Amino acid sequence: MDFEQLSTVRPETTGESPEDVLHRVFGYESFRLLQGDIIREVVAGGDALVLMPTGGGKSLCYQVPALVRTGTAVVISPLIALMQDQVAALKELGVKAAFLNSTMDVDQAMDTENALMTGELDLLYCAPERLIQPRTLNLLKEASLSLFAIDEAHCVSQWGHDFRSDYLELTRLATEFPGIPRIALTATADERTRKEIAERLSLTRARHFVSSFDRPNIQYRIAAKTNANRQLLDFISAEHSGDCGIVYCLSRNKVDATAKLLQKQGYAALPYHAGLDARTRASHQERFLREDGIIIVATIAFGMGIDKPDVRFVAHMDLPKSLEAYYQETGRAGRDGKPSTAWMVYGLQDVIKLRQMLEASQGNDQFKRVERQKLDAMLGLCEVTQCRRQVLLRYFGDTLDTPCGNCDTCLNPPETWDGKVAVQKALSCVFRTGQRFGVTYLIDVLRGSENERIIQSGHQAVSTYGIGQELSANEWKSVFRQLVANGYLRADPDGFGALQLTEECRPLLKGEVDIELRKDPVQKPGKTRASGGSSSRNRKYVDEVEDKEAWEALRACRKALAEEKGVPPYVIFHDATLFEILEKQPATLADMADITGVGAAKLEKYGAQFLSALKPFLRTR
Ligand code: ADP
Ligand code: ZN
Numbered sequence: 001m002d003f004e005q006l007s008t009v010r011p012e013t014t015g016e017s018p019e020d021v022l023h024r025v026f027g028y029e030s031f032r033l034l035q036g037d038i039i040r041e042v043v044a045g046g047d048a049l050v051l052m053p054t055g056g057g058k059s060l061c062y063q064v065p066a067l068v069r070t071g072t073a074v075v076i077s078p079l080i081a082l083m084q085d086q087v088a089a090l091k092e093l094g095v096k097a098a099f100l101n102s103t104m105d106v107d108q109a110m111d112t113e114n115a116l117m118t119g120e121l122d123l124l125y126c127a128p129e130r131l132i133q134p135r136t137l138n139l140l141k142e143a144s145l146s147l148f149a150i151d152e153a154h155c156v157s158q159w160g161h162d163f164r165s166d167y168l169e170l171t172r173l174a175t176e177f178p179g180i181p182r183i184a185l186t187a188t189a190d191e192r193t194r195k196e197i198a199e200r201l202s203l204t205r206a207r208h209f210v211s212s213f214d215r216p217n218i219q220y221r222i223a224a225k226t227n228a229n230r231q232l233l234d235f236i237s238a239e240h241s242g243d244c245g246i247v248y249c250l251s252r253n254k255v256d257a258t259a260k261l262l263q264k265q266g267y268a269a270l271p272y273h274a275g276l277d278a279r280t281r282a283s284h285q286e287r288f289l290r291e292d293g294i295i296i297v298a299t300i301a302f303g304m305g306i307d308k309p310d311v312r313f314v315a316h317m318d319l320p321k322s323l324e325a326y327y328q329e330t331g332r333a334g335r336d337g338k339p340s341t342a343w344m345v346y347g348l349q350d351v352i353k354l355r356q357m358l359e360a361s362q363g364n365d366q367f368k369r370v371e372r373q374k375l376d377a378m379l380g381l382c383e384v385t386q387c388r389r390q391v392l393l394r395y396f397g398d399t400l401d402t403p404c405g406n407c408d409t410c411l412n413p414p415e416t417w418d419g420k421v422a423v424q425k426a427l428s429c430v431f432r433t434g435q436r437f438g439v440t441y442l443i444d445v446l447r448g449s450e451n452e453r454i455i456q457s458g459h460q461a462v463s464t465y466g467i468g469q470e471l472s473a474n475e476w477k478s479v480f481r482q483l484v485a486n487g488y489l490r491a492d493p494d495g496f497g498a499l500q501l502t503e504e505c506r507p508l509l510k511g512e513v514d515i516e517l518r519k520d521p522v523q524k525p526g527k528t529r530a531s532g533g534s535s536s537r538n539r540k541y542v543d544e545v546e547d548k549e550a551w552e553a554l555r556a557c558r559k560a561l562a563e564e565k566g567v568p569p570y571v572i573f574h575d576a577t578l579f580e581i582l583e584k585q586p587a588t589l590a591d592m593a594d595i596t597g598v599g600a601a602k603l604e605k606y607g608a609q610f611l612s613a614l615k616p617f618l619r620t621r
Pocket of ligand 2: 386387388390403405406408409
């Protein structure tokens with residue numbers, strides 16, 4: 001090699017371009033927005049701080065540089081299960097990857113360490129507590145390293161929900177490995193956390209890459225609760241029958257009951273909550289990952305580190321406590337970018353329950369104030385009449401200039417009505433009856449019911465008795481729900497949901513200001529689906545498959561391979577890849593190589609098998 005050539009080949013890279021690695025190894029066409037910039041930065045030896053939503057494609061941001069640069073990339077990841085899945089998926093792609101964590105025995109660890117020292121690894125995944133052991137650090141100093149990737153970087157944030165003290169030690173990477181580029185990645189959005197990450201990981205010179213937090217393939221829908229179980233069944237059977245999904249409930253009892261409800265209807269539904277023993281939980285999670293079409297019914301304990309790309313819906317039977325939680329939980333749908341639904345029902349009782357829990361919780365006034373603001377923002381999303389996505393993104397400091405067209409308020413715009421008089425009646429009824437009663441009773445008084453409790457308490461004589469006949473009981477419920485959601489009424493924290501006036505309601509009570517209320521869309525039985533255009537956008541792509549038999553043959557081929565290898569089916573090929581095979585009808589290995597998600601290693605290992613699975617169904621061209 002002459003000198004001229006030497007000066008153009010950068011010693012720390014293999015010479016293959018990021019685009020070539022993307023095609024050859026991953027079988028993908030092009031980088032997504034920002035991925036290319038991030039990868040170029042890291043390949044060139046720079047540090048990077050990456051904020052991308054779930055499903056945005058963070059992994060490629062360090063996996064591609066790991067393959068372009070020489071040496072081993074060390075990936076720090078807090079979730080052992082996730083680490084194992086990622087390593088399995090990389091191995092399927094023909095990438096030399098391994099992990100170090102507490103689940104392995106001494107021999108396994110030795111093997112991995114030897115592979116590291118002899119330069120046989122492209123990527124080494126490592127749990128943070130393992131990394132910071134002096135023994136590991138010393139080994140790494142002897143090894144040839146290409147980069148450090150710090151995944152779930154928000155774990156350094158003490159105020160966040162996933163704080164890990166081990167993560168604080170990662171600041172040492174800056175001083176002990178000065179020449180090695182570092183890339184930190186997270187899906188946690190806010191500015192404060194981002195600053196904290198940069199400080200605590202000493203990423204002072206890192207370029208920041210912040211991508212939009214929009215998840216355009218997720219359709220957001222929030223409906224007023226009428227009969228939650230019925231609504232859930234209607235939703236699943238109309239739109240997601242046979243799909244994989246997650247149903248979130250607040251309590252363990254409700255998880256169990258909802259799982260039974262779904263099982264009775266013939267769905268493969270499994271419960272998941274902290275009250276089940278560890279073995280059952282692990283086996284339910286495993287089935288969810290490995291089998292097709294499983295519905296997990298869970299408390300929020302479920303989901304951390306679930307990397308499954310083809311979750312088609314997330315349903316909330318109860319209201320999350322904050323928009324952060326809502327965004328994170330709904331974000332588990334549609335990581336593969338295919339149409340998915342975030343569906344929720346909520347009602348007055350949810351609002352009351354959450355408000356009461358919050359007031360009764362331990363914690364000082366400041367803590368409660370913050371929690372209250374978060375809940376208000378969540379309720380705000382439920383009651384908006386504009387595009388939900390715009391509201392959600394604005395909360396995270398992101399903007400969307402035009403309404404999204406893929407949320408229920410866009411697809412089926414809610415009507416509003418002038419609620420001035422009704423609100424005055426409602427508030428005044430609370431006042432006249434002494435702020436001691438719950439919503440059912442208040443509605444009875446307003447509608448002039450002659451039940452015994454009212455007669456005994458003498459409330460037939462109050463001035464608001466019977467003045468609300470113009471609205472149905474359900475309409476009044478909606479009025480009260482909106483008043484509580486917007487902070488004009490509060491539920492007595494010690495009592496049984498007695499409603500009390502707040503300071504804010506005064507101008508409304510006096511009729512000094514106008515108020516627009518949301519009309520809950522009327523739901524005909526069996527029809528919870530947002531109408532008007534959603535069907536084409538949100539139709540499951542598997543439904544578009546004309547040839548169900550061919551589809552099933554491809555899935556069976558994938559399942560057999562997955563079982564043989566002991567990996568989840570999506571590690572072999574994503575649904576999107578199978579769908580493309582069906583659509584493009586490859587007849588040769590060369591045709592097959594053009595399919596998204598089919599890289600060189602998978603083409604060689606599986607190409608022929610999928611070709612022969614498809615063969616009987618090939619359309620003559
Ligand atoms: P994150 O870690 O940000 O949640 P992942 O890295 O798991 O997201 O990527 C989400 C999905 O998108 C994965 O299935 C991944 O294979 C796919 N993906 C990422 N980048 C691309 C790309 N450039 N082209 C096609 N698919 C991609
Ligand atoms: Zn919208």
